[in-house]
Amino acid sequence: MPSGKVYIIGAGCGTADYLTLRAYKLLQQAEVLVYDALVDPAIIALRAATCETCFVGKRGGQPSIKQPEIDRLLVQYCQQGKQVIRLKTGDPFIFGRTTTEIQALKAANCQFEVIPGISSVLAAPLLAAIPLTDRVLSRSFTVVSAHAPDELDWETLAAVDTLVILMGGRTLPTIIDRLLSHSKSAQTAVAIIQWAGQPQQQIWTGILADIVFQTKGEKLSPCVIVIGEVVRLREFLVPDDATNPTHSHNPAFDEEI
Secondary structure (H helix, E strand, C coil), X not given: CCCCEEEEEECECCCXXXXXXXXXXXXXXXXXXXXXXXXXXXXXXXXXXCCEEEECCCCCCCCCCCHHHHHHHHHHHHHCCCEEEXXXXXXXXXXXXXXXXXXXXXXXXXXXXEEXXXXXXXXXXXXXXCCCCECCCECCEEEEECCCXXXXXXXXXXXXXXXXXXXXXXXXXXXXXXXXXXXXXXXXXXXXXXXXXXXXXXXXXXXXXXXXXXXXXXXXXXXXXXXCHHHHHHHXXXXXXXXXXXXXXXXXXXXXX
């Protein structure tokens, strides 16, 4: 039996346009594709006609295959001598469970390789014309997951120049409350980028004081939240022909920097 191998691949952020060339080539050669919920269907369509597919979910608030079962599937297919792709959104090592999958593969003596992808941490702000660093406004940025907000060090996070938050759509009120309670200015600029890199991308901009009101009733996930004064630079950097909807209702946000 030929030797199997698992390629853990980052699908990038958004459409197939942001897929790496290495990932594209491997997709066309794969015999099995195990993929997550938010992967663009156009990327799935790049596989060979004979490639077996296995959808495993992995989206917050919706039914998904449990991680130990995903680990078992990868090992099982690899031991059958298959060329397997484990396709994840963004980059495999950014808030994914790649570590447990690698541990399972290593324990079973399965060959594997990890292929990087473009993370929404970097791509979403860029696609919204928001630089994460600036010589004056932001010397650094910090990235967190808000999946479990009570476990985060909000005192430290409130002091950083620019805060990038993943998985925060459902906990936005809690995020804002924690920052304000740790002396973050209510006038701090905020952007919420939903479906970054997709045709349905939407962007909300405002300040800590009003962003919850602006997005009331909206289903924000999946989104990337950027908190910091660099958000105000978007006004000067967004392309003139930008077509994605942007929502902003705060007069103070439009003040000159």
